[in-house]
Amino acid sequence: MITKKKVRAPLSPEIRRSNAKKKEKVRFVLSQTGMYLVLVLFALLILIPFIFAVSTSFTSPENIFDFKWIPSPVDIGNYDKLFSENNVWGAFLNTFLYTVPTTIIGTFCSALCAYSCARMKWPGRRIVYYLILATMVIPGVITLMPSYVLFVNFYRWYGTPLPIIIPGMFGSAGAMFFLHQYFKTLPKELEEAAEIDGTGRLRIFLTIILPLSIPAVLTQFILAFNGAYNDYMTPLLYVGTNPDLFTIQLLVSGLSTSHNKQYTLLMAGAITALLPTFVLYVACQRFFVDGIAMTGLKE
């Protein structure tokens, strides 16, 4: 030990420092490489099932036993069959009719309520706000069966898409909470000037607050639309027996039983069903990311 130290001792401080730096650099490069390897591995784990599904959807059923990552020949027969034997466009139309108006109106109602609780003074607004928040704790399963009974026997909406459309139009506690946090951060002066002019509160909300909050509101709209588009249970409960009223999720899920698990067709169905929200995600990624990240931070 001692001799070793003596051998090293003559090294000048500069060299020693540069040696330490080199060591540091090696460690840095190694740790970066390790972390990138893990991240790439997980990215591949996420992507490969999708690539597998896309390749399968472009493989003819006869060639499925001889699977290739890049199908040769590329066969669009599955999509052909999917679109010719099923009313895919009709299901897409239904889905958008059920989800777009209700999400737009619902997001507006959530925003209106959030604005009222965040920036207006009225007796009981605190209690109402916290009661609305408290509803988020209630597990959805409790209301599954009673809602079904009420929609069928009380509202008499069975066999119509109304149970899918109407409840969402009133807004949601989650979106209200998120927008409440956002409206709170806007400066008070925004409204004061308009109030002195005698502008009504609805006007102020529509012309001043809402335009300033477009990113936050759009985020809630996109997340709500994504959820409604991908919802499977509600349409299954209320229009699950009438193919004319099917959403795309119902149509695609039906492929599994009616075609006895023909995987090439199933993959074509799955890819078709996920394409709209996937494209929306690629186009509006920021809104998804901000929306999700913020719900957690505010909790």
Add this chain to the structure above:
Amino acid sequence: MVRAKITRKTKKKIEALEGMAFAAPLVIGLLLFLAFPLIYALIISFTDYTFATANSFKFIGFENYINAFHDQFFVRSLVNALINAIGVPIGIVLALILSVFMTKVKRFSSVFRSILYIPTVCGAVAITFVWSWVYQPLYGLIAQLGQVFGWGTINFLGEDLFFPSMIAMGVWSGLGTSILLLYASLKNVPKALYEAAAVDGANAVQQFFHITLPSVSPVTFYILLTGISGSFQDFTRFQVMRGDQITDWSIMPVWYIYKYTTNQFNYEAGYACAMGIILGLIILALSAIQFGVSRFWVHYDN
């Protein structure tokens, strides 16, 4: 003077009325589609109400609740739900490691986050189809890999491996959201904390356990809470994966309750409501326990 006072008063009144009117739609919606069904569930869970015979509406006390605990399918579904929840902590640990890596790598961290989030935007039906094909025992993705390595055929979706397979799939599709949440939280940790710790000679592992982990504990707690509640109410992927064929080893509570809206179980609405309430109370109890325990590991001070 007097006039100004009155107008100020009426102005306040108008504002109060407007405020209530703005809050009204959401409040009415929650009353109609949440409070009303909730109370209704409570009432009919104590009756023998069924769809098929709409005129029967006899109060039978706690019979439905007692029956539920003697219903093998229901009890088994609760056990299955508990097994399914194992995926939540697994997902959290993976997401934590990956999001820490994402804060440390020099570049492309947003690319990784975007990729890992993809499954979340895809519907559960499509994801389930993709995975039923990945798991297919003869020609599925894993079976093909297995041929390379010389494994035998593995029945991933059979009785023995059903839950491990479903948990793996669940972790796979849930990672993206957890990572977004954790990453955002990690980015909020003041850099000065790490610098101070480094000066004191804390190594990377110590820094992780004494700075990183406490800082992200509120978000981790949130993911745990919502994750467990969600995994107990998992429906779509199970129902689609099994083509709505229920067996005791694959049944999940919400799926079983859903079955009571069909003629397969005689539309026994009262009984199904009782099961819904039991499951809901179990989830709330689990959340309460987590809140209790959270005092020991969740740090809310910055």
